[in-house]
Amino acid sequence: MLRLGDVNGNPHLGVCCAANERVALISEPVEDVVVRDLREALGVEVILTTVAGSMVVGSLASLNSNGVVLSNLAEEHEIARMPSSLNVGFMPDKINAAGNNILANDKAACVHPAASKGTVKMLEDVLEVEVQKRSIAGIDTVGSTSIVTSKGLLCHPRTGEDELKALSELFGVPATLATLNYGTPYLGACAVANSRGAYVGSRSTPIELGRLEDGLGLY
Numbered sequence: 001m002l003r004l005g006d007v008n009g010n011p012h013l014g015v016c017c018a019a020n021e022r023v024a025l026i027s028e029p030v031e032d033v034v035v036r037d038l039r040e041a042l043g044v045e046v047i048l049t050t051v052a053g054s055m056v057v058g059s060l061a062s063l064n065s066n067g068v069v070l071s072n073l074a075e076e077h078e079i080a081r082m083p084s085s086l087n088v089g090f091m092p093d094k095i096n097a098a099g100n101n102i103l104a105n106d107k108a109a110c111v112h113p114a115a116s117k118g119t120v121k122m123l124e125d126v127l128e129v130e131v132q133k134r135s136i137a138g139i140d141t142v143g144s145t146s147i148v149t150s151k152g153l154l155c156h157p158r159t160g161e162d163e164l165k166a167l168s169e170l171f172g173v174p175a176t177l178a179t180l181n182y183g184t185p186y187l188g189a190c191a192v193a194n195s196r197g198a199y200v201g202s203r204s205t206p207i208e209l210g211r212l213e214d215g216l217g218l219y
Contacts, residue, residue, distance in 0.1 A: 001197035011201035027055035062102040067126035089126030151217035
């Protein structure tokens, strides 16, 4: 299922929200209609929170079905809101914007190439997947460039053919190029998705939405 929307007037939904198959984290305060649309589109429980006192929850948190990784600046009351069913980890170095710097599904994850060995080990333990350090389309903030679920991978439009193939093999899903929000190449900043649906920035065009549906297997 697809829903179009904004979070407090911002069409860059991936900056404000992160999700897996069961839960979505979204910044507060937020309009009731956003919570409803997010719940319906993804079929998840919606948790209102901040991370490190900030509303850019999607930039500071990354999830798969096994765990959630937060900025190491997350506060105790924010950590307490995370579901007890998930492992919780923290980005331990200067590259602590977890959502911007991690791209993960339930098979694999990639992380900013400057991440430390300790960060890679933490991600392996928390997300329970293979982890690679790499860039995408020459961009180190891999979480901002792309969207991956258990069904598909949408990549920054400058991703090369060989790179696209390697990413498809890593994550175990078909990979394709796309844009959202009327030509924005930073897909991770524009939408949040899982295997059931996507909540997408309101500026996205019908052609972009069609590519997202095809690329993520949302039929």
